[in-house]
Amino acid sequence: MTDTDTPPAAATPDSKPKKPRSEAADTAIFLLKLAVVVLLFRSFIFSPFSIPSQSMLPRLYIGDYLFISKWNYGYSRHSLPLSVPLIPGRIFGRDPTRGDVVVFRGPPDQNGHANDVIKRVIGLPGDMIQMRNGQVILNGTAIPKERVADFTIPLTPNYSGLECPPEFQQVDAAGKPICRYQRFRETLPGGKAYFVLDRGERPVADETSIYSVPAGHVFVMGDNRDDSGDSRFEPPQGMGMVPMERIEGKAVVSFFSTDGSASWILPWTWFTAARWSRIGEGF
Numbered sequence: 195m196t197d198t199d200t201p202p203a204a205a206t207p208d209s210k211p212k213k214p215r216s217e218a219a220d221t222a223i224f225l226l227k228l229a230v231v232v233l234l235f236r237s238f239i240f241s242p243f244s245i246p247s248q249s250m251l252p253r254l255y256i257g258d259y260l261f262i263s264k265w266n267y268g269y270s271r272h273s274l275p276l277s278v279p280l281i282p283g284r285i286f287g288r289d290p291t292r293g294d295v296v297v298f299r300g301p302p303d304q305n306g307h308a309n310d311v312i313k314r315v316i317g318l319p320g321d322m323i324q325m326r327n328g329q330v331i332l333n334g335t336a337i338p339k340e341r342v343a344d345f346t347i348p349l350t351p352n353y354s355g356l357e358c359p360p361e362f363q364q365v366d367a368a369g370k371p372i373c374r375y376q377r378f379r380e381t382l383p384g385g386k387a388y389f390v391l392d393r394g395e396r397p398v399a400d401e402t403s404i405y406s407v408p409a410g411h412v413f414v415m416g417d418n419r420d421d422s423g424d425s426r427f428e429p430p431q432g433m434g435m436v437p438m439e440r441i442e443g444k445a446v447v448s449f450f451s452t453d454g455s456a457s458w459i460l461p462w463t464w465f466t467a468a469r470w471s472r473i474g475e476g477f
Contacts, residue, residue: 222263249416252345257352259450262443270439272299290315293386295445300427317413319327327401352454393420411435
């Protein structure tokens with residue numbers, strides 16, 4: 195042994211060999227980290243949303259799936275799963291733009307449960323809104339409403355005769371059942387244009403008093419004007435004025451759509467039921 199050689203350290207009575215972590219513990223830690231990342235991503239960046247009703251036809255079909263961006267209008271407790279009250283009020287808040295399609299937490303039902311809802315923003319704080327003969331009057335001026343080609347949608351398992359009233363049911367050139375509605379293009383101040391449907395005269399929805407949008411709220415409507423419980427109606431029939439802090443995000447892009455004919459136990463039907471032309475549509 196040379197002068198520079200260092201003898202091995204002697205073991206002390208208190209030293210114990212470290213126990214290797216088990217594979218189960220490593221897996222549990224990985225899954226916990228993954229859950230935290232997914233939770234943060236869904237709460238603050240992007241979140242998926244599925245369309246359960248026809249209130250936003252013709253833009254959104256029952257069975258459409260889309261992503262909403264979470265940062266556009268700021269954050270509140272409703273940005274978090276189950277509206278956990280971890281965020282006071284509304285932080286980094288910004289108002290929507292007229293014409294934005296937004297997802298928000300609807301008013302609670304009789305059991306105190308509230309669902310997420312998707313509608314189009316029509317009125318901002320300070321706006322005066324009225325419906326006259328089915329036309330939107332914004333701050334005393336009629337929003338242009340131009341008749342365009344009729345809208346048709348095939349009758350499928352998730353849009354059956356229960357959703358389409360009998361007077362609108364027809365067959366197409368191939369003899370397949372469809373639903374046909376009158377379609378119009380509305381153009382908001384600033385140039386934002388979109389399509390709406392009209393089922394004819396519906397006095398309760400087409401003729402209203404004047405609504406004044408209070409501070410911190412928006413006035414929303416469904417594009418399917420005669421089948422939408424929106425700000426024209428108070429809960430439980432509608433949404434009333436929507437508080438800004440209840441807005442969760444802005445619709446960005448559709449990533450999947452199904453006509454409802456798929457069966458989970460028959461994987462090939464997942465492809466035949468998909469409405470591929472609707473995937474990738476933006477807002």
